[in-house]
Amino acid sequence: MKKREKMLSLFLACTVPASMLLSGCGASKSDSGKIEIEMVQYKQEAVDVFRQLEEEFNRTHDDIHLTIDSPNDATTIMKTRFIREDYPDLLGIGGDINYSYFIDSGILADVSDYQGLAGINPGYVDILEGLEFVPTPGIYGVPYVANAAGILYNREMFRQHGWQIPTTWEELMTLCDSIKSEGVLPFYFGFKDTWTCLAPWNSLAVDLAPADVCQQVNAGKTVFADEYREVAEKIQKLVEYGEDGPFAYGYNDACTAFANGESAMFAIGSYAVPQIKSVNPDMDIDSFVTPGSSDPNGNTLNSGVDLQFCVTSACMDSGKKEAAYEVLDFLLADENVQMYLDDQNAVPCKSGDFTLAPNLDGMKQYIEEGKMADYQDHYYPSEMAVDAQIQTFLIEKDLDAFLAKFDTDWQRYNRDIIQMVADYNKQNGVQ
Amino acid sequence: MNGKVKERYNMPVTILLICGLATIIFPLYMTIVIAFKQPSEMTNSIAGILSLPKTWSFSNFAEAMRVTDFWNSLRNSLLITGVTVVLSVVLHSMVGYAIGRNKAKSKWYNLAYLYIVSGMFVPFAILMMPLVKQTAQWGIANIVGVIICYVVFYMPMNLMLYAGYLVNIPVALEEAARVDGASTWTTYWKIIFPIMKPMHATVAVITALSVWNDVMTPLVIMSGSGMNTLPLAQMSFQTQFGTNYNLAFASYLLALLPLLIFYIVCQKQILNGVVNGAVK
Amino acid sequence: MKHANDRKRTFMLMTIPVVALFFAFNTLPLIKGVIYSFTNFRGYGSYDWVGLRNYIDLFQDGRVGKSYLFTLKMAVAATIVTNVISLILALGLNSKIRFKSTLRGMYFVPNILGALVVGYIFNYFFTYIIPAIFHTTSILASSTWAWVGIVIVCAWQAIAMNTIIYISGLSTVPEDVYEAGSIDGATGWEKFRSLTFPLIIPFFSINMVLSGKNFLMVFDQIMALTKGGPAQSTESISFLIYNNGMAGGQFGFQSANAVLFFVIIVAFSVAQLQFTSSKEEQL
Numbered sequence: 001m002k003k004r005e006k007m008l009s010l011f012l013a014c015t016v017p018a019s020m021l022l023s024g025c026g027a028s029k030s031d032s033g034k035i036e037i038e039m040v041q042y043k044q045e046a047v048d049v050f051r052q053l054e055e056e057f058n059r060t061h062d063d064i065h066l067t068i069d070s071p072n073d074a075t076t077i078m079k080t081r082f083i084r085e086d087y088p089d090l091l092g093i094g095g096d097i098n099y100s101y102f103i104d105s106g107i108l109a110d111v112s113d114y115q116g117l118a119g120i121n122p123g124y125v126d127i128l129e130g131l132e133f134v135p136t137p138g139i140y141g142v143p144y145v146a147n148a149a150g151i152l153y154n155r156e157m158f159r160q161h162g163w164q165i166p167t168t169w170e171e172l173m174t175l176c177d178s179i180k181s182e183g184v185l186p187f188y189f190g191f192k193d194t195w196t197c198l199a200p201w202n203s204l205a206v207d208l209a210p211a212d213v214c215q216q217v218n219a220g221k222t223v224f225a226d227e228y229r230e231v232a233e234k235i236q237k238l239v240e241y242g243e244d245g246p247f248a249y250g251y252n253d254a255c256t257a258f259a260n261g262e263s264a265m266f267a268i269g270s271y272a273v274p275q276i277k278s279v280n281p282d283m284d285i286d287s288f289v290t291p292g293s294s295d296p297n298g299n300t301l302n303s304g305v306d307l308q309f310c311v312t313s314a315c316m317d318s319g320k321k322e323a324a325y326e327v328l329d330f331l332l333a334d335e336n337v338q339m340y341l342d343d344q345n346a347v348p349c350k351s352g353d354f355t356l357a358p359n360l361d362g363m364k365q366y367i368e369e370g371k372m373a374d375y376q377d378h379y380y381p382s383e384m385a386v387d388a389q390i391q392t393f394l395i396e397k398d399l400d401a402f403l404a405k406f407d408t409d410w411q412r413y414n415r416d417i418i419q420m421v422a423d424y425n426k427q428n429g430v431q
Numbered sequence: 432m433n434g435k436v437k438e439r440y441n442m443p444v445t446i447l448l449i450c451g452l453a454t455i456i457f458p459l460y461m462t463i464v465i466a467f468k469q470p471s472e473m474t475n476s477i478a479g480i481l482s483l484p485k486t487w488s489f490s491n492f493a494e495a496m497r498v499t500d501f502w503n504s505l506r507n508s509l510l511i512t513g514v515t516v517v518l519s520v521v522l523h524s525m526v527g528y529a530i531g532r533n534k535a536k537s538k539w540y541n542l543a544y545l546y547i548v549s550g551m552f553v554p555f556a557i558l559m560m561p562l563v564k565q566t567a568q569w570g571i572a573n574i575v576g577v578i579i580c581y582v583v584f585y586m587p588m589n590l591m592l593y594a595g596y597l598v599n600i601p602v603a604l605e606e607a608a609r610v611d612g613a614s615t616w617t618t619y620w621k622i623i624f625p626i627m628k629p630m631h632a633t634v635a636v637i638t639a640l641s642v643w644n645d646v647m648t649p650l651v652i653m654s655g656s657g658m659n660t661l662p663l664a665q666m667s668f669q670t671q672f673g674t675n676y677n678l679a680f681a682s683y684l685l686a687l688l689p690l691l692i693f694y695i696v697c698q699k700q701i702l703n704g705v706v707n708g709a710v711k
Numbered sequence: 712m713k714h715a716n717d718r719k720r721t722f723m724l725m726t727i728p729v730v731a732l733f734f735a736f737n738t739l740p741l742i743k744g745v746i747y748s749f750t751n752f753r754g755y756g757s758y759d760w761v762g763l764r765n766y767i768d769l770f771q772d773g774r775v776g777k778s779y780l781f782t783l784k785m786a787v788a789a790t791i792v793t794n795v796i797s798l799i800l801a802l803g804l805n806s807k808i809r810f811k812s813t814l815r816g817m818y819f820v821p822n823i824l825g826a827l828v829v830g831y832i833f834n835y836f837f838t839y840i841i842p843a844i845f846h847t848t849s850i851l852a853s854s855t856w857a858w859v860g861i862v863i864v865c866a867w868q869a870i871a872m873n874t875i876i877y878i879s880g881l882s883t884v885p886e887d888v889y890e891a892g893s894i895d896g897a898t899g900w901e902k903f904r905s906l907t908f909p910l911i912i913p914f915f916s917i918n919m920v921l922s923g924k925n926f927l928m929v930f931d932q933i934m935a936l937t938k939g940g941p942a943q944s945t946e947s948i949s950f951l952i953y954n955n956g957m958a959g960g961q962f963g964f965q966s967a968n969a970v971l972f973f974v975i976i977v978a979f980s981v982a983q984l985q986f987t988s989s990k991e992e993q994l
Binding site for chain 1: 751753754755756757759768834838842848849851852854937938939940941942943954955957958959960961
């Protein structure tokens with residue numbers, strides 16, 4: 001008995017100081033007189049590209065040392081670091097509601113004096129501008145790459161059957177009917193994961209509802225019941241051409257099914273291509289813009305900023321602005337952008353002559369013309385769970401209840417923002 | 432001889448229990464098969480899920496070890512789990528003894544018992560933000576902070592387990608020692624602590640399992656310290672738009688081995704309870 | 712007299728530091744959390760005081776109400792299923808069987824697997840295997856039955872740990888109790904009810920509280936199986952608190968939800984603990 005007791009205290013005596021020692025080591029950092037720039041970026045899947053970029057940057061720069069961190073669950077990590085007031089210098093985040101929150105909290109700095117912004121497609125700068133709750137002077141992010149959502153299709157299968165890319169809603173319906181008549185399933189949805197419900201929803205909404213519908217509602221000018229009725233009707237129609245019981249299968253199941261040729265089309269974004277190709281590496285995938293409108297010219301590409309770089313106020317305050325901009329210059333160099341595009345099937349936000357992934361062929365024209373609008377869910381507060389509400393609607397098929405709930409929930413979850421907008425408008429005399 | 436053996440073992444129960452194992456083995460079989468397959472072998476059908484992999488290659492395991500930086504993550508996980516378990520067994524059994532022996536008689540100890548046990552029902556989400564801030568302010572936003580948090584989080588449950596176990600340990604045992612002139616402190620370590628061995632094993636197993644599989648605490652407390660635990664590292668198999676189940680499952684199986692060894696060791700201790708029970 | 716004082720002092724020395732530690736890392740952050748429940752705090756950045764608005768909203772929010780009902784229904788069902796099966800299993804594993812330690816080891820495996828892995832496995836099971844065998848649709852796709860799927864998965868995993876606790880309880884039951892029972896001619900159910908069960912009541916109450924607690928706070932299994940769907944029918948309280956409070960921007964409101972949840976459960980479990988401990992004393 002004595003022996004065990006001794007062993008125990010021995011073990012304790014060893015482990016506790018060891019753990020203290022270990023944690024002590026982690027905190028200290030090498031200090032070599034270089035300016036340290038730390039970037040945290042949220043695209044975990046792009047970790048390999050960023051590792052290469054980091055090495056390349058440090059090899060070519062003597063005065064600045066760059067560290068790029070691509071943690072898992074980066075958004076939670078960023079938020080917890082903000083609580084500790086431990087700010088990285090650069091952030092790589094998406095153009096979504098978190099970006100709006102970060103601006104509102106004063107975490108991000110104005111980068112409108114950054115030269116590199118001139119080379120960015122102004123459409124994407126506008127998209128970011130639109131994400132601010134109230135117009136805030138300045139620009140808070142440098143758009144890097146975008147993604148595009150619409151309908152992916154199996155090019156091989158389309159060629160075999162002679163099917164054509166539809167340009168209007170009616171053509172899409174005819175196409176679905178003829179696909180079905182040949183014994184092929186038109187769509188695979190995978191609506192068990194609620195977020196996949198948002199993909200067709202978003203790409204229909206950019207065609208059928210005004211791009212600034214959320215701001216209009218916040219300003220009290222319209223209601224969703226009017227703007228989203230057609231969107232809801234059409235997504236319901238689409239589901240009829242999908243797999244039996246779409247609520248049993250998730251995103252991964254849908255990717256696998258589409259990759260194995262179980263369906264001709266898959267209403268999702270370009271971001272799904274790597275997952276599909278992991279199942280079937282040789283598949284020939286292309287995509288087209290969801291034709292929600294009956295007017296071939298009335299359709300819009302659903303594209304949003306997938307990755308943008310922001311400089312934190314803390315970085316600016318510590319006088320590292322020049323170094324941060326130098327890092328941005330490096331990341332935005334044409335060859336580095338191209339490297340990222342090749343790896344991630346992304347759409348560049350920088351204007352220029354880039355090679356796009358073949359799965360974006362059908363959308364190229366829209367990208368070049370800049371005929372695009374942001375994902376509307378980027379304005380939806382995540383706690384409102386619009387994705388789950390759409391799923392509920394598609395299961396219960398009660399259109400009026402869905403739209404009514406959308407409007408009442410919107411008012412409740414956006415109460416503070418609506419108030420903020422009203423105050424701002426009152427102060428600035430905007431009508 | 433033969434007849435004697437048959438009398439000893441309850442064969443119908445044994446057979447029933449072996450049949451019941453199917454509910455365990457079947458999901459385990461699926462885990463193993465998926466861990467060995469390639470993503471291209473995963474089809475959406477029964478055959479695709481249940482069939483054996485085309486080749487039994489360990490490439491998934493090698494890749495999973497590379498992605499998770501296995502040995503470093505394993506070391507961190509082992510360190511956190513090991514220290515937490517030891518501290519839990521020592522501290523929680525001690526407080527369990529003090530409170531368990533007194534809560535029936537003393538209002539204060541009963542209050543302390545209810546106070547700590549009720550902590551079991553505080554959702555971690557509400558503590559998370561304040562804890563992140565607090566550990567950073569106190570300079571323990573690292574592995575030490577994580578361990579302290581665990582020791583506190585599992586205290587309610589372990590206290591309940593120890594206090595419950597004490598009910599079946601007669602006070603007479605201590606009184607005998609006291610007559611011999613031993614202090615309460617010595618009595619505890621010499622007599623009660625060893626007697627609670629089956630409960631130590633149970634507590635160690637429960638605590639180790641929860642700590643080993645936990646993601647949230649290290650994620651929020653240690654983020655930015657550059658240290659990964661195994662579950663943290665495993666998150667990289669699931670990104671926003673894609674999950675590699677094959678690599679993930681291979682990695683889960685790897686993470687399972689240390690626990691299995693730990694459990695086999697502890698199981699003997701739990702079995703020893705029979706001997707201690709006879710002491711009564 | 713000297714002994715009595717020594718005993719008292721030792722007990723206090725054992726208790727006070729640990730209680731202080733508990734206060735610092737549980738109660739202190741909880742108090743801060745309660746304070747946040749009166750704000751519109753997002754988790755970081757600036758915030759405003761909103762008074763009781765969050766609490767008033769709680770009682771008007773249909774989604775919160777639904778999550779309480781779902782969680783309660785699921786927890787009660789899973790607690791019953793888990794405890795009945797694990798008690799039977801523990802009795803079996805504690806009897807004179809062959810391959811005792813191998814069987815005990817095997818039945819413990821579900822607990823070693825993390826909740827997420829188990830969730831993924833059962834996902835395949837419910838989506839592909841069950842429908843193919845019984846020619847039905849997946850129960851996870853039905854807003855009426857998805858909760859049963861979650862009960863099955865939670866129980867499957869929790870049974871292992873409860874069995875262990877029952878086994879360690881059964882091991883404190885001295886052999887001679889049975890022998891005495893056998894002489895009296897007690898058999899089977901009779902023996903269990905009148906001899907074994909009263910002796911393991913402390914373990915029974917521990918298991919009830921433990922499994923009840925785990926199921927009331929169910930989160931991982933939901934994330935892995937249904938993510939709250941279909942049609943928001945499986946959103947548990949912890950799911951809402953975490954998803955909307957931490958990942959979303961509703962930290963203040965969900966803190967209020969957590970406070971309410973905490974108060975309800977504490978009231979409930981204090982009552983239960985008092986009840987079972989009064990029973991223990993009677994024995």
